Amino acid sequence: MRTAIYPGTFDPVTNGHLDVLFRASHIFDSIIIAVAENEEKQPLFTLEARQALIRENLAERQNVRVTSFSGLLVDYAREMGASAIVRGLRAVSDFEFEFQLTQMNRHLDDELETIFLMPKQEYFFTSSSLIKQVARFEGKIDYLVPANVAIALREKFGHQI
Numbered sequence: 104m105r106t107a108i109y110p111g112t113f114d115p116v117t118n119g120h121l122d123v124l125f126r127a128s129h130i131f132d133s134i135i136i137a138v139a140e141n142e143e144k145q146p147l148f149t150l151e152a153r154q155a156l157i158r159e160n161l162a163e164r165q166n167v168r169v170t171s172f173s174g175l176l177v178d179y180a181r182e183m184g185a186s187a188i189v190r191g192l193r194a195v196s197d198f199e200f201e202f203q204l205t206q207m208n209r210h211l212d213d214e215l216e217t218i219f220l221m222p223k224q225e226y227f228f229t230s231s232s233l234i235k236q237v238a239r240f241e242g243k244i245d246y247l248v249p250a251n252v253a254i255a256l257r258e259k260f261g262h263q264i
Contacts, residue, residue: 105186106133107134107187107188107218108180109135109137110188111137111139113136114147114148114153114231115231115248116248118226119222122226123189124136124167128164131166133166136170137170138157176208177215180212181212185215187216238253
């Protein structure tokens with residue numbers, strides 16, 4: 104069984120994240136969405152809330168499960184029996200950072216492959232950080248995030264729903 108890890112902070116999950124996830128779910132037998140506990144990024148949503156927001160969008164994906172991790176991703180991937188890491192690339196600017204991560208992961212475990220997938224073109228410019236900034240000022244985000252995330256962001260920023 105081919106298992107892949109799709110890691111990220113997912114603060115919050117976007118339609119771009121989900122698009123990459125759905126593409127990966129057609130390639131691998133099992134996908135583990137690994138939500139990073141990374142408190143250094145000072146996430147807007149708690150770890151539990153980020154996981155719940157993702158789970159609510161996976162009803163029809165039987166081969167996907169949501170977990171969390173801390174520490175080195177390669178250690179977690181080994182623990183979960185994964186053979187690959189899935190990473191999304193939006194633009195050329197993402198490549199250098201992702202290249203460095205991939206090389207370090209390869210240094211730590213040369214049997215763990217990294218697979219890069221691109222979301223649909225309409226999501227190239229989106230990031231969780233950008234979406235949070237727009238949502239804070241009541242800008243239009245509905246097309247860029249799932250409905251449950253749009254509601255959660257409005258509630259978080261005290262906007263009317």
